[in-house]
Amino acid sequence: MRDGSLEHLKREGRIVVVGASLAGLRAAETMREKGFAGSLTMIGDEPYEPYDRPPLSKQVLLGNAVADHTALPRRRAIDADWRLGVPATGLDMAARRVRLGNGDEVEYDRLLIATGVRARPWPNAEEGALQGVFVLRTRDDGEGLQRALAAGPRRVLVIGAGFTGSEIASACRERGLDVTVAERGEAPLVGALGGVIGEVAAGMHRENGVDLRTGVMVTSLESDPSGRVRAAHLSDGSTVEAEVVVVSLGAQRNTEWLAGSGLGAGPRGIACDAGCRAFDVRGIVTDDIYVAGDVARSPHALFGYQFLSLEHWGNAVAQADTAAHNMLSESTDRRPHLWVPAFWSSQFGVNIKSVGVPPMGTEIMITQGSLAERRFAAVYGYQGRMIAAVTFDNCRWLPFYEQQIESTAPFPPPFSTVDRRSDGIKPLPADFPDPSVPTHGPTITLSGYSPADRKMTFTPGR
Amino acid sequence: MTQAILREIIAYANRANPYPLYEELRKTPVSQDGDGPYVVSTYYEIHSLLHDPRISSDAKNLKATGDDPLGSQSDEEGTTLPPSFLKLDPPDHDRLRRMTNRPFGPPHAPHRVHDMRDELGGLVTGLIDGIVETGQLDRIDLVDQFAYPFPVTVICRLLGVPREDEPRFHVWAETLAASLDPDPDADPTQHGKGSMDARMELGMYLAGLIEERRKKPGDDMLSQLATADGPDGAMTTMEALSTSALLLIAGHETTVNLITNGMLTLLRHPDVLQRLRDDPDLAVPIVEELLRYEPPVQLLPQRTTLSDVEVAGVTIPKGASVWLMLASGNRDPKRFEDPDRFDPDRKDIQHLGLGSGIHSCFGAPLARQEAQLALSELARRLENPRLLEDPPQYRQNAVLRGPRHLPIACDGIRP
Numbered sequence: 001m002r003d004g005s006l007e008h009l010k011r012e013g014r015i016v017v018v019g020a021s022l023a024g025l026r027a028a029e030t031m032r033e034k035g036f037a038g039s040l041t042m043i044g045d046e047p048y049e050p051y052d053r054p055p056l057s058k059q060v061l062l063g064n065a066v067a068d069h070t071a072l073p074r075r076r077a078i079d080a081d082w083r084l085g086v087p088a089t090g091l092d093m094a095a096r097r098v099r100l101g102n103g104d105e106v107e108y109d110r111l112l113i114a115t116g117v118r119a120r121p122w123p124n125a126e127e128g129a130l131q132g133v134f135v136l137r138t139r140d141d142g143e144g145l146q147r148a149l150a151a152g153p154r155r156v157l158v159i160g161a162g163f164t165g166s167e168i169a170s171a172c173r174e175r176g177l178d179v180t181v182a183e184r185g186e187a188p189l190v191g192a193l194g195g196v197i198g199e200v201a202a203g204m205h206r207e208n209g210v211d212l213r214t215g216v217m218v219t220s221l222e223s224d225p226s227g228r229v230r231a232a233h234l235s236d237g238s239t240v241e242a243e244v245v246v247v248s249l250g251a252q253r254n255t256e257w258l259a260g261s262g263l264g265a266g267p268r269g270i271a272c273d274a275g276c277r278a279f280d281v282r283g284i285v286t287d288d289i290y291v292a293g294d295v296a297r298s299p300h301a302l303f304g305y306q307f308l309s310l311e312h313w314g315n316a317v318a319q320a321d322t323a324a325h326n327m328l329s330e331s332t333d334r335r336p337h338l339w340v341p342a343f344w345s346s347q348f349g350v351n352i353k354s355v356g357v358p359p360m361g362t363e364i365m366i367t368q369g370s371l372a373e374r375r376f377a378a379v380y381g382y383q384g385r386m387i388a389a390v391t392f393d394n395c396r397w398l399p400f401y402e403q404q405i406e407s408t409a410p411f412p413p414p415f416s417t418v419d420r421r422s423d424g425i426k427p428l429p430a431d432f433p434d435p436s437v438p439t440h441g442p443t444i445t446l447s448g449y450s451p452a453d454r455k456m457t458f459t460p461g462r
Numbered sequence: 463m464t465q466a467i468l469r470e471i472i473a474y475a476n477r478a479n480p481y482p483l484y485e486e487l488r489k490t491p492v493s494q495d496g497d498g499p500y501v502v503s504t505y506y507e508i509h510s511l512l513h514d515p516r517i518s519s520d521a522k523n524l525k526a527t528g529d530d531p532l533g534s535q536s537d538e539e540g541t542t543l544p545p546s547f548l549k550l551d552p553p554d555h556d557r558l559r560r561m562t563n564r565p566f567g568p569p570h571a572p573h574r575v576h577d578m579r580d581e582l583g584g585l586v587t588g589l590i591d592g593i594v595e596t597g598q599l600d601r602i603d604l605v606d607q608f609a610y611p612f613p614v615t616v617i618c619r620l621l622g623v624p625r626e627d628e629p630r631f632h633v634w635a636e637t638l639a640a641s642l643d644p645d646p647d648a649d650p651t652q653h654g655k656g657s658m659d660a661r662m663e664l665g666m667y668l669a670g671l672i673e674e675r676r677k678k679p680g681d682d683m684l685s686q687l688a689t690a691d692g693p694d695g696a697m698t699t700m701e702a703l704s705t706s707a708l709l710l711i712a713g714h715e716t717t718v719n720l721i722t723n724g725m726l727t728l729l730r731h732p733d734v735l736q737r738l739r740d741d742p743d744l745a746v747p748i749v750e751e752l753l754r755y756e757p758p759v760q761l762l763p764q765r766t767t768l769s770d771v772e773v774a775g776v777t778i779p780k781g782a783s784v785w786l787m788l789a790s791g792n793r794d795p796k797r798f799e800d801p802d803r804f805d806p807d808r809k810d811i812q813h814l815g816l817g818s819g820i821h822s823c824f825g826a827p828l829a830r831q832e833a834q835l836a837l838s839e840l841a842r843r844l845e846n847p848r849l850l851e852d853p854p855q856y857r858q859n860a861v862l863r864g865p866r867h868l869p870i871a872c873d874g875i876r877p
Contacts, residue, residue, distance in 0.1 A: 394552075397513060397820075417515035
């Protein structure tokens with residue numbers, strides 16, 4: 001593009017961003033920052049301007065923040081044409097057009113797809129539609145669930161003890177509500193952090209008065225004659241009576257609208273290269289379509305160039321920034337997205353943070369602090385190298401471990417540290433469940449080497 | 463070579479402008495000469511060591527350094543009070559800091575510092591009015607008349623220490639702050655003895671206060687530390703003493719330099735001073751840039767390696783003394799563009815002025831608020847202020863660096 005077309009694009013090109021949440025907004029801001037003066041269209045299926053989701057499972061559920069006060073702070077004005085409350089329903093790659101749910105079509109010179117994920121619904125649609133049954137992903141979800149909790153239900157049932165489910169259970173306890181958590185795995189957070197840490201998490205649930213049931217599935221939900229949920233039946237034959245049921249079974253990627261478009265999109269997300277350019281179904285990288293945020297899967301040098309999908313706030317920001325930069329750069333000026341996965345959670349008064357890819361770990365070592373006190377730093381090992389770390393109320397050490405992971409430091413770590421206790425004498429098996437057994441769904445997924453994601457059959461969800 | 467630079471940095475003659483020496487030092491990011499400490503002078507290396515669990519703040523982990531030519535500070539604390547959390551590692555550090563934070567900051571006291579705003583504003587107004595009352599605008603010592611009494615009064619009120627006792631503990635605080643200063647020319651035995659006595663006397667003084675507060679608690683931090691019974695239980699009397707001594711000294715000897723360095727810098731950059739006069743909100747980025755450009759704590763001279771640690775190609779052996787040169791890292795051109803320029807418009811300003819990691823400045827929110835209020839009010843009220851001496855006379859201390867006096871004049875003081 002040394003022919004001036006980049007300058008032309010910057011001056012009067014048309015950029016369309018599908019997905020008006022964190023990644024979409026941050027990308028749009030970066031584009032304007034970099035001097036993009038053309039037309040910018042922001043398409044979002046929710047009727048709201050971009051808002052922040054992490055508070056929805058925390059402050060909002062506690063009633064400390066109002067759901068409609070979670071709008072994302074703006075870094076700068078973006079002067080965009082906002083098409084909110086209208087989903088994108090199709091993509092014509094040849095004609096460079098996005099189709100909208102209201103029949104409109106929007107043409108683009110560059111497209112950024114940041115459609116993210118949605119909450120995985122309860123598999124039985126009829127039961128999922130009962131009054132009192134919730135998922136938690138959107139502002140409306142948060143607002144509805146907050147109101148249901150404020151009404152003081154006799155018991156809340158949370159299905160799935162991943163991060164979101166655990167945070168919901170924590171908020172319920174903080175509000176003084178009785179809560180049962182049903183988890184298919186052997187412990188909360190087990191899919192994301194393994195069994196050793198899962199046991200610590202289970203202790204947190206129980207000590208805070210959660211009725212935690214592990215190794216069980218909810219088989220059906222039962223309603224009263226008015227269509228309100230009243231009870232859930234579990235695979236161990238027991239029944240839990242609950243007025244509020246929160247389905248917290250992980251996320252599904254919003255890629256159905258791309259079915260048949262020819263883009264390399266499927267249930268695991270949209271494959272893109274390290275520069276955020278989307279692959280088509282033939283495994284050929286496109287020039288004008290970029291991907292960022294939860295919906296993207298991109299190869300990562302630190303993890304054997306496997307495609308990695310991340311449902312993490314920080315990743316969305318970093319990837320959006322890289323995508324926006326690359327959309328407006330000559331090919332030699334482009335940057336790779338080399339984000340080391342990182343996330344945080346706050347539950348039962350404990351701050352949990354992690355870097356790297358814990359589920360890749362086969363061993364774990366508690367390098368600082370103690371599991372019993374729930375204040376520690378632990379590292380995960382994979383084939384003799386450090387692959388991830390997690391801290392409970394110890395996050396200030398995390399930059400060190402991130403550096404160790406980036407430099408493929410050896411495992412077990414050969415050095416001593418401050419606060420080394422008896423827990424940290426030798427590594428333990430990390431004890432992750434068989435990945436083929438679905439649990440609450442980890443928020444980090446390694447998904448092989450194929451950009452086309454062909455091994456998975458595409459089935460439209462709605 | 464490095465040792466020579468280090469000696470020069472510590473030498474009083476270079477107190478007014480150590481920055482060219484830091485620049486020299488940065489040519490070797492990690493350096494050591496003879497048996498001296500390992501000196502780390504570049505931003506990224508300092509930053510990573512501040513988060514490195516192989517680095518200890520507990521002097522017990524230091525190998526004997528009998529022939530250390532710089533005469534590293536003796537561990538004067540051991541014989542009187544137990545070390546404060548500044549000189550402890552986890553888990554003791556974490557427990558004490560957590561307990562101290564309970565009455566001071568989030569999550570349990572999220573409004574404490576914010577709620578002091580009006581009180582701080584009143585103090586600032588009173589001190590500037592006091593300058594008007596002297597009638598002497600042709601020679602104002604900004605340190606003695608403003609930058610020193612302000613934070614001292616604040617820390618006294620916060621802790622619940624009677625302000626009228628200030629002349630007594632001022633001497634102890636000065637002595638203890640000086641003991642942080644690795645002065646090569648001081649007689650180490652005298653040095654250590656003096657600070658030991660000061661620590662003992664300060665401890666006895668605070669013990670008396672804490673005893674009173676146990677019987678009759680107020681809403682001050684001494685009372686709250688003395689009567690705490692959170693999830694970590696109560697502090698022992700000795701822990702409460704060394705913690706309150708730490709807060710009193712830190713509140714005493716650091717913010718004064720931030721404010722004084724700030725006013726000195728603004729008077730050297732009249733355009734920025736004018737902008738602050740027009741827009742008091744600019745105090746926020748100005749204070750951040752000051753913490754980068756003229757940090758009140760210049761270096762951390764008391765860290766130790768628990769293992770061999772490789773940094774920038776140098777292996778620092780286990781048990782070595784490590785000095786982290788914060789003020790040098792803040793001027794590292796690999797991290798900050800045009801680092802010797804004072805520029806409050808910097809977008810990316812993750813300075814090391816308040817440290818980083820678990821020992822990052824405990825009083826940071828208070829220090830920021832004090833400096834922001836002080837500088838914006840000075841800018842607003844002083845008419846045509848100007849420096850009478852440049853550079854001014856500095857304190858001896860190379861670690862807690864700042865002017866001893868800052869003589870200025872102005873044409874008038876606005877109400």
